Amino acid sequence: MAPTGVTVVTGFLGAGKTTLVNYVLNADHGYRVAVILNDFGAELGVEKMLVQDKPDGDNAVEEWVELNNGCVCCTVKGSLVQTIDNLLEKRASTGRKFDFILLETTGLADPGPVAQELWVDDEILEDDGAVLDAVVTLVDASNIERQLSEGKEASLQIAYADTVVLNKCDLVSERDLERVSELVAGINAEAKIVRSTRSVVDLGVILNQGAVSSAGRKAGVRPTLAGDLARTAPAPGFWARGVEKYASRPLSEVHDASIRTVCLAADGRVELGKFETWLEELLWERGGDWSGAHDNDGEAGEA
Template sequence: MRSIPVTVLTGFLGTGKTTLLNRVLSENHGRRFAVIVNEFGEIGIDNELVVSSDEEIYLMNNGCICCSVRGDLIRVLSGLARRRGAFDAVLLETTGLADPAAIIQTFAMDEDTRDAFTLDSVTTVVDAVHFPRHVAENRQALEQVVYADLVICNKADLVDDAAIKDIEAAVRRLNDTAEIVAAVRCDLPIDKLLDRKAFDIGRMLFGNPALAAAPGHVHAHEHDHGIQSMSFTLNTPLDPEKLGTFLADLLREHGQDIYRCKGIMDVAGASQRFIFQGVHMYLETAWGAPWKDDEAHTSKAVFIGRGLDRDLVEKGLAASAAKGGAA
């Protein structure tokens, strides 16, 4: 039975998430959506701002999805799963104060939710005018960028090209694999937003080809609240058991500070790529596409988090080299 794709729309307060949601619902795409709108506060307003449509709107306003209403999210999704066939996909708009990590973990760790739904994408909307101040003052604004696979730089008409480039550079420091799109009133092609399969581990690819040649560590600026992105490349085959043990130990001991990690790795004796991705302490692994005959078997890994120990990760990856090789 086909799982139901879910697109998460997130972004700090006032960036344009509801505008984006309305864009999707107003497009002539022939799809039927179930819409979940999460608000912070006892009185729901955002759901009344959603355009009139045939979609069913589910409001959760007991708090952020990232904390008190995670159980509510599972219950809403459980109800939707029983009505499979009545809609094609789910759009989930979070409160501007949400931490997307809990949402991602819900889809990964709750068995019934994982069986019925597939997390297709986390799209984050940022405000081109206020982004520098948002990320300087609010941890949530930073973390929403960290977890995104698509970042929409909205209100691009209100700033000059230099400001857009500065925002893109800031996003890259936090998340080197997200696609970045500039937009006015969140007007972007619908196919940019849907069917991204960004969290399908079997199809995971890095968004930035330059990662293969990237330096091992990219320091975030001071105003990035200590969030940093570390990228690694290795040209020596790895031992899959050693690698798996290292990753599991790393996330168990330091996962609270590791927001996201992902890698496409070359392991000894395997014709396929070994793929991993993690959110905090949660780790998922799978076999990816086979290596091509004329393709360099280069391992690439990215770790994004706060106060990361580069030497620890570098030594752990080196120690995972297959016998007879040195990473």
């Protein structure tokens, strides 16, 4: 049985994450999705229905609500891994497997540590049958330029994304949308950009991407960089767009100088196994400092 994909949804304050969650929880889209939130909040308009206790008496899943469309919404305070474990264990007892798990982060959260925790934790896949599927970042098209100039959080959220949902497109002109799209591509040339209004998107576009490791997702094994490096980029030179865009521009024009693209060139053949091991060690020791790795044929992988 294929593992359940965990999609991390992030985005700056006001980007439309709560609106997207409302859509997932209420629309007749045909998916059984578990949504994990930091807090329900009044905007969701759902009531407490279940409190699940851990063996030590604390609440692992603070609140659990099952909606009419088959989706489940819960909140968490504590270990993310334990929350997913309890969520899937509870669901397994009903005999109805989740199609996907959607994890919403706070507006100022750096998605890197969350994605890393899901990526390196073997227990999630081995015990629970869940695997990190992708990072989806919502971007407010009308405010992202200001947000990028005010701090690094928005840049980090875009840099870690596998898919960027460019939201609130109805509030800006087509010319501005093109400029913002280029801005996003400059920070993360590899991410797929999807436009939306009021966070209404085809869930098939943002869920079940297999972006972290398509090989591991299908085979039911821990994600590895080998699976990522097998992905082919859409076009020659695609991986280099982020470098080329700012190569001749002053550093001050780059919104966050801490986000860089580095190219390592070597003559001859590189032994893939050793290179992969080296990248995995970097991910383990300095995971928050890395967002992508690419080979010289234009193939790309998340690192």
